[in-house]
Amino acid sequence: MQNIRNITDKILWVGASDRRLHLFENMFPVPDGVAYNSYVILDEKTAIMDTADSSVTRQYLENLTAALGGRQPDYLVVNHMEPDHCADIAELARLYPSMQIVGNQKTFGLMNQFYNMDLEGRTVVVKEGDVLDLGEHKLTFVMAPMVHWPEAMMSYESTHKILFSADAFGSFGALDGAVFNDENLDPHGLHSELRRYYSNIVGKYGMQVQAVLKKAAGLEISMICPLHGPIWREDLGWLLDKYQKWSSYTPEENTVAIFYGSMYGNTAEAADLLAGKLTAAGVKGVTVRDVSKTDVSYLISDVFRASHLVLAAPTYNNGLYPKMANFIEDMKALNVQNRTVSIIENGSWAPQSGKIMRAMLGEMKDMTVLEKSLTVRSALKEDQLAVLDEMTAEILASLNK
Known part of the structure; x- marks a missing residue:
């Protein structure tokens, strides 16, 4: 059965949680599991925003199929090529042969390393500031190298002012039904797990995070959709302040x-x-x-x-x-x-x-x-x-x- 949540009337969350996982990246304990977020934008043209980890592929594909409602997706936007988010790329490429894959130059270099796929005529290579027009929704691409992989990028949807932030602003922990941060008794997204995720996964790259925060300061953001943890639609100022402190190595x-x-x-x-x-x-x-x-x-x-x-x-x-x-x-x-x-x-x-x-x-x-x-x-x-x-x-x- 599908498990889908509406972010807006045309943007859907189609992710899944893994509560069986003991060690994230086979290193970090995750006693409360981890969530893998993926999103679908339904418009004149349809875009899938990243995929999920192989551990949740069945649930993910059920969610995605239901969200698409028989439509063929036009684009798969790959903001991050780490395997916990790109595990289903090859399967989606097989299921939807007309779907084009959107990424930057480094994205496809890594994709060729992970997969033996024929990408001829199926790639859309984007760079900083490029816009993908879906109709009502328009995605502007923001490069975020080394936050925390070299190909990482973010996608800013300007109509609803939503930032698809890849691994940035993510957190450990399954979602337990609370897809949005304000649906949780801890509206700050399980603060300690948010910090533990940042400090261990992204912490080395403070300078690069600072550069991305400067770019984000020029955007009007109403919601942040990361690839792990809750979607942020409340207390964004609190979240950005924490990232400012952590990335500048200022004690919290x-x-x-x-x-x-x-x-x-x-x-x-x-x-x-x-x-x-x-x-x-x-x-x-x-x-x-x-x-x-x-x-x-x-x-x-x-x-x-x-x-x-x-x-x-x-x-x-x-x-x-x-x-x-x-x-x-x-x-x-x-x-x-x-x-x-x-x-x-x-x-x-x-x-x-x-x-x-x-x-x-x-x-x-x-x-x-x-x-x-x-x-x-x-x-x-x-x-x-x-x-x-x-x-x-x-x-x-x-x-x-």
Whole structure:
């Protein structure tokens, strides 16, 4: 049975959700699944906006067939060639032999890599500012390279002022019937999953996102239709503000996120004590994460949220505790910058972890490491509580700048 929602009387959502998927891109946990959005514009000429992942092909094709109502689509617009959105291109090309495929030059380069398709006479190559006239609806193409693939583009429908935004403004999580963000009890689109999606999938490409936001500022937008997560028709200003912060690596909140690695609980104890002191001093929104237990995608999301980070880890094989090393490497890979960091190290005979963490942070842009740090030798001692008090005072002074 088809599952279709009207965005307008002539623009339909024909996507589907996958709740069986455990790992998005076989890396990121998605306990609430993920949605794959596709859209159909019915006009003098009919356009399909992207396809879906192979895991939902049956539902997707049922939705699409019902939405078309016997019409042959004139165009398939491919805003993004990642397999979770392009898996059904070859099947649609077979089902609709007169359908032309719209994309930019890089789109078709990737398409030829993924598929052995005869595209002769079936392609419409577009560039920045080109317009596809469907009748009442007109699509203007906005190139969005490296947000987050080189061929990515967006399509702006000028009649209803709708931006089909590809992976930008997307979110983890199945839709659970709430296709529009204001249909959910959390109208901000499950904020934490929106941030986790951005920070891990797009986070590295802040400069490129900034360039696209400048283009979007010149458009009058009433609705944003991403390829994952809810369609945004309310609180667009809130959403754009979050993207402005995240893409400029501006902390979302003036607070502290504490990350620790601990083999036997001693480093964890120091992290918990510091969290308690900060909270007692009035800092709101403090989080404490075990880097060994918490998936790194959640850790990265906390990094994009908080202005101040605390890294606490033991020395391991005369190096840095591996889970903490992996976490910092992931921060580097995602271009994290503009954060203030405090360090706690542990080592029973030759503490090295603090030195290594400082060196790794030194390879990142605009990372300020505070002077006060704590060295634990095996277990925290009573006389070291004063050092935690000093660290707390230094973090508070930095927060209040």
